[in-house]
Amino acid sequence: MSFQPSRRFLSACVSSLLFGLAVGLWVAPGASRAQDDALYFVTTGQRLSNEHGFLAHWRTSNGPLTLGAPITPPIDEGGLTVQYFERGRLELHPEYADAVLRGRLGAEYAAALWKNFAPPAPPATESTEARRFSETGYTLDVPFRTFWEMAGGRDVFGVPISAPAWEYVGAQLALVQYFERGRLEQYPGAAPDAAIQIGALGRDLALLRGLSTSPVDPAGALTVDTLGQPAPLPQPIAVDLPAPMPAPTTAPSVAAPPTVVQPKTATAPPQPEASTATPDAAPLASNSGKSIIVDLSAQWLYAYNGATIVFDAPVSTGRDGFNTPVGRFAIYYKIRSQTMRGCAGDQCWTVPNVPNAMYIVGGVALHGTYWHNRFGSGARLSHGCVNLPLDAATWLYAWAPLGTPVTVRW
DSSP: OOOOOOHHHHHHHHHHHHHIIIIIIOOOTTOOHHHHTEEEETTTTEEEESSSSHHHHHHHTTHHHHTOSBOSOOEEETTEEEEEBSSOEEEEEGGGTTEEEEOOHHHHHHHHTTOOOOOOOOGGGSOTTOEEOTTTSOEEOTTTHHHHHHTTHHHHHOSBOSOOEEEEETTEEEEEEEETTEEEEEOTTSOGGGSEEEOOHHHHHHHHTTOOOOOOOOTTSEEEOTTSOBOOOOOOOOOSSOSSOOOOOOOOOOOOOSSOOOOOOOSSOOEEOOOSSOOBOOOSOOOSOEEEEEETTTTEEEEEETTEEEEEEEOBOBOTTSOOOOEEEEOOEEEEEEEEEEEETTEEEEEEEEEEEEEEETTEEEEEOOSOOOTTSSOOOBSSSEEEOHHHHHHHHHHOOTTOEEEEEO
16 A cells, blocks of 8 residues: 655644754754743643643644644543643653653543444445554544554554544534544545544643633743744734633533433434414614524533623534524514424424524524423533423523524534
8 A cells, every 4th residue: 555645734734844854953052941841822722731641742742733733731530640732732650751642532532522432343344444443443544544554553553443434524524534632534626635633622621621722921931833933923913702602601500400301313414493473572682782603513502791701511413414593693583482393204293382482594493492401511402402301401591582692603
């Protein structure tokens, strides 16, 4: 099998090499040693240093490509000192003579989202170039094998724990394969140098676990961009709303949900049935200064009055295949309680007494949910709607008038 590296891979390697020469060998006369041993990434507001050996590992394992920028400071997790990056996690292991190892993010992320992978294919169906791993039974083949081998192989990614499958990554459908320590993604139609990418599971898992990603003090560190190239600190920019979403504050107390009712399988968002109840009625315009943001990555909702967050709550949005649409909408229809029902194929479902429904586009609504309580956990369980805890939906229904702008984003 012949291996042809992508331009993205070679560019990242060259950038990493140039950066190593710039700050690892050719330090300008008079530059402090602290600058050589600490980098401050202006894109994430985090430091990377050699206090635990993480910077040295980042430099020697093509960190710009395989890890990206740090998104947390070093923290204690499970008795280990670890640091999260956009695409991975570094861990200090005293039991192995303080070796720095990659965390098992692929396996942990799949477990956190309750992913069920198809069993390995029998050997007879494999191509002649496929590589089978006895540890899991899964194989590595095109389109991911070349990238896996050239970007670090087992040391960086570990062995495959799934077969390639189509999955939504954000709002885009991609062919993905999960490994012990990460996920590889192929985007059909993308430029050749961006067709295969490493998934941002470090960022996603940090969000799922509620870890702080607040910027830290850059004092004493060399400021760099995502690829580790020297860069100036950004100047403050005035905006109407905060550009980075603030870390979730304590969610409002929500009473335990009633007896759990398992939602029935569906292949389309439920549409509201015709109802004799009188919905709230008003022109579709909002001059109240109120707005709502649904952050799909964090699985959290924020209510703003002007530029001030007045309320926030965990949510559960659309599962893969029924993804909650991304965009700018407005509440166009409100109803206190209704039965939602629909049919897909030979299956139909009925969900009675759905409370405090606020429709934002088509049949997609913000509404109270009594059949599960896994809000804000990263588990996306709906067929497109934004599921809210009962008390949170009650508050939001009373607070948000028709026409309230709703932004759904990653």
